[in-house]
Amino acid sequence: MALASLVLVRRMEGFFHALFFLINLLYVMSAAWCTATAAAGIKEAASDRAALLSFKSLIDDDPFGALSSWNNGSLHYCRWRGVSCGRRHPDRVTALDLKSLRLAGSVSPSVANLTFIQRIELSDNKLDGSIPEELGSLRRLRYLNLSVNSLRGMIPSSLGNCSNLRLLNLRCNKLNGEIPPTLSRLSNLRELRLSWNTLQGTIPDSLGNLSSLLSLSLGNNSLSGAMPPSFGGLLSLKILEIQENSLTGTIPPSLTNLSALNVLALRRNKLHGEIPHFAELPFLSYLDCSYNYLSGTIPISLGQLSSLKYLILGMNNLTGEIPSSLYNLSSLKGLELIYNQLEGTLPSNIGNALPNLQVLRMYGNQLGGQIPASLSNASELCDLELSLNAFHGTIPQSLGALQSLLRLILTVNRLEARNPSDWSFIKALTNCTSLQVLALGHNQLQGTLPKSLVNLSTSLNVLVIANNQISGIIPTEIEKLINLTILAVNGNDLRGTVPIEISHLSQLQYLDLSNNMLSGEIPPTLGNLTRMDKLYLGNNEFEGAIPLTLSNLLMLELLDLSNNRLSGSIPKEVLTLSSLTIFLDLSHNLLNGSLPLEVGNLINIWGVNLSNNRLSGEIPDTIGKCVILENLYLENNLFQGSIPPSISNLRGLEELDLSKNFFSGQIPAFLDELPDLHYLNLSFNSFEGRVPMKGVFKNASEVSLIGNSKLCGGIPELHLLKCTSDAFATKHHSDYKLFCV
Numbered sequence: 001m002a003l004a005s006l007v008l009v010r011r012m013e014g015f016f017h018a019l020f021f022l023i024n025l026l027y028v029m030s031a032a033w034c035t036a037t038a039a040a041g042i043k044e045a046a047s048d049r050a051a052l053l054s055f056k057s058l059i060d061d062d063p064f065g066a067l068s069s070w071n072n073g074s075l076h077y078c079r080w081r082g083v084s085c086g087r088r089h090p091d092r093v094t095a096l097d098l099k100s101l102r103l104a105g106s107v108s109p110s111v112a113n114l115t116f117i118q119r120i121e122l123s124d125n126k127l128d129g130s131i132p133e134e135l136g137s138l139r140r141l142r143y144l145n146l147s148v149n150s151l152r153g154m155i156p157s158s159l160g161n162c163s164n165l166r167l168l169n170l171r172c173n174k175l176n177g178e179i180p181p182t183l184s185r186l187s188n189l190r191e192l193r194l195s196w197n198t199l200q201g202t203i204p205d206s207l208g209n210l211s212s213l214l215s216l217s218l219g220n221n222s223l224s225g226a227m228p229p230s231f232g233g234l235l236s237l238k239i240l241e242i243q244e245n246s247l248t249g250t251i252p253p254s255l256t257n258l259s260a261l262n263v264l265a266l267r268r269n270k271l272h273g274e275i276p277h278f279a280e281l282p283f284l285s286y287l288d289c290s291y292n293y294l295s296g297t298i299p300i301s302l303g304q305l306s307s308l309k310y311l312i313l314g315m316n317n318l319t320g321e322i323p324s325s326l327y328n329l330s331s332l333k334g335l336e337l338i339y340n341q342l343e344g345t346l347p348s349n350i351g352n353a354l355p356n357l358q359v360l361r362m363y364g365n366q367l368g369g370q371i372p373a374s375l376s377n378a379s380e381l382c383d384l385e386l387s388l389n390a391f392h393g394t395i396p397q398s399l400g401a402l403q404s405l406l407r408l409i410l411t412v413n414r415l416e417a418r419n420p421s422d423w424s425f426i427k428a429l430t431n432c433t434s435l436q437v438l439a440l441g442h443n444q445l446q447g448t449l450p451k452s453l454v455n456l457s458t459s460l461n462v463l464v465i466a467n468n469q470i471s472g473i474i475p476t477e478i479e480k481l482i483n484l485t486i487l488a489v490n491g492n493d494l495r496g497t498v499p500i501e502i503s504h505l506s507q508l509q510y511l512d513l514s515n516n517m518l519s520g521e522i523p524p525t526l527g528n529l530t531r532m533d534k535l536y537l538g539n540n541e542f543e544g545a546i547p548l549t550l551s552n553l554l555m556l557e558l559l560d561l562s563n564n565r566l567s568g569s570i571p572k573e574v575l576t577l578s579s580l581t582i583f584l585d586l587s588h589n590l591l592n593g594s595l596p597l598e599v600g601n602l603i604n605i606w607g608v609n610l611s612n613n614r615l616s617g618e619i620p621d622t623i624g625k626c627v628i629l630e631n632l633y634l635e636n637n638l639f640q641g642s643i644p645p646s647i648s649n650l651r652g653l654e655e656l657d658l659s660k661n662f663f664s665g666q667i668p669a670f671l672d673e674l675p676d677l678h679y680l681n682l683s684f685n686s687f688e689g690r691v692p693m694k695g696v697f698k699n700a701s702e703v704s705l706i707g708n709s710k711l712c713g714g715i716p717e718l719h720l721l722k723c724t725s726d727a728f729a730t731k732h733h734s735d736y737k738l739f740c741v
Helices: 002-057 110-115 133-137 155-161 180-187 203-209 229-233 255-257 300-304 324-328 371-379 397-401 420-429 451-455 478-480 500-504 524-528 548-552 595-601 621-625 645-651 669-675 729-740
Strands: 060-061 083-085 095-098 104-106 117-123 126-127 143-145 152-154 167-169 175-176 191-193 215-217 222-228 237-240 247-249 264-267 287-288 293-299 308-310 315-321 335-336 341-345 359-361 366-368 383-385 407-409 414-417 437-439 442-448 462-464 469-472 484-486 510-512 518-520 532-535 541-544 558-560 563-567 582-584 590-594 607-609 616-617 631-634 639-640 655-657 662-666 677-683 686-691 710-713
Touching: 002 060, 002 095, 002 110, 126 237, 133 155, 133 308, 155 180, 180 203, 203 229, 229 255, 237 371, 300 324, 371 397, 420 442, 420 451, 451 478, 478 500, 500 524, 524 548, 595 621, 621 645, 645 669
Parallel strands: 095 117, 104 126, 117 143, 143 167, 152 175, 167 191, 191 215, 215 237, 222 247, 237 264, 264 287, 287 308, 293 315, 308 335, 315 341, 335 359, 341 366, 359 383, 383 407, 407 437, 414 442, 437 462, 442 469, 462 484, 484 510, 510 532, 518 541, 532 558, 541 563, 558 582, 563 590, 582 607, 590 616, 607 631, 616 639, 631 655, 639 662, 655 677, 662 686, 686 710
Antiparallel strands: 060 104, 083 095
16 A cells, blocks of 8 residues: 555656656746747837838928927837737738828838738829839738829839728729729729729720729720720619720710619710619619710609709710609709700799709700799799800790809800880899809890899809890999909990990909990909900991000900901000900001001910001001911001011911012912911902912912903912013012021
């Protein structure tokens, strides 16, 4: 018994010795592992810090000092601005958020060394350069937003390796090349935003494999080819934006499978064919297929889209009537069907059927009938545009109930106002206190302007009542409309003088009083309208001199005083307006004297018409400074002398008319060297000698030389006499060469 106990004791001692050894061994191994792990952690932490400093080193400009804390050696990098670290791994960077800080520079490839990072947010900065290919190694990355920068180059195909990516936002950069098909590997991707770049090529069909995708934005690029039918498999998709590209083909019928779709934007492509029947899209709230080549009728089935708020189908080739089913869409806020070939009428109850309507744009169709008075029941309507149709009858007085109305555009219809009561809508519109645009031009409005016109909203920016049959005078109280920037009453039967009160409209930029019967002098006070860029006073009965004060209009781009009875000389002060870039038309007046040398100041102008006056003297050489000039009309004046050699500087000249003057000498050879000249009229002058045969002179339909009895030669179609000697022509050509030297 004792022996057995002794044996047991010794065995137990051996066991405890072994156990003690094992415990010590485990302790040593654990300590070694902890030491190794700590060393690795320190190494990885150092790597993260180095990666951040590398990122900072490539930032060229930090206007807000956002990265100033990154230089603080006593501050742990996890506390640097924009840097977040994890909880389980407190020294590992998990997020970098530096959006909207105007950082300039490039993205360092060392960011790829932040192997624990899940979120990179660098949007709305000024970063340029390329997207580092190395970012494709970030397997933990869930969120990558580099939008609204100036990044260039191609989208790295390696991003397809970021298998946990939920959001990839590269919109609003300068990226080019094709969309990498490798992005279709991102099976967890919820949002892909690549819009507003210069991406090219076709859309990869494999993107249809991204079954988790909720939002796909590829708009405003240069993508081509057909829209992949595979998109019909993106059953979770809520937003599909491919607008402003060059896509061709038809709209895939498979898109009708996208039962979760909320937004479908296909605007400004080259799509053709018919609009699919999108009846089975219960959540669709925004449908924009405008600016394409779609044809056929508007599908009746669109009336089943009960959630639809915006339907935009303008600028296509749609025909037929507007389906009555559309007026069942009581949630509709915007309906735009502009520039199609739609016909029929608007239902009389449209305002009751679409009570939430805010925007109704139907212009550029073949719609007729009367404008429904019920539109006043769409109390939120702010934009009503029905121009370029065939609406007739009077303008409903009930429109004055639209308190939110901003724009009322009814131009180019057959709307009538035959007696004062038909103008009652103007008084009603004075209740629309936010009205900014009122355009009633090209209708059949008659009678005098109602006094209530000047009581319209002081917010009114645009007033267009041109090309009607309005008589009477321009009311002096027009000055009450203090925020007018555009006033067009041209093409009526207005009489009397221009009220000087118009000069109190200090915001005015566009004034068109042309084609009336206005008389008296042009008010010098118009020179106070220093914001004016276009002034049309032509085709009236104005008399007297051109006001010198017009030279105060330093923003003036176009001045038309044609077809009046203006007299005196052309003020040299007006010719100092280098802002004149479009046209100067003083034709058909009684202007006399010479053309001032200051005409050479019109260095940016496209066209000048001084024809049908009594201007005399020679064309000044300074005309050659007007190097942008394309059209120059000086016919039917009293000009004399030769054509100045400086006209050879007008390389863009397309039309030149010097007919019915007293020009003499030979036709300059340089005229046949003006590359764009396609209309030249030198008729009824005193030119002599040989006619050139090159350039514009090669085509008899482009040149007129009649009434110059001493001309000879030229192409046979001009029917001129044969030249008897080349000596005179040769001498002239040599003189021209000498002048050029």
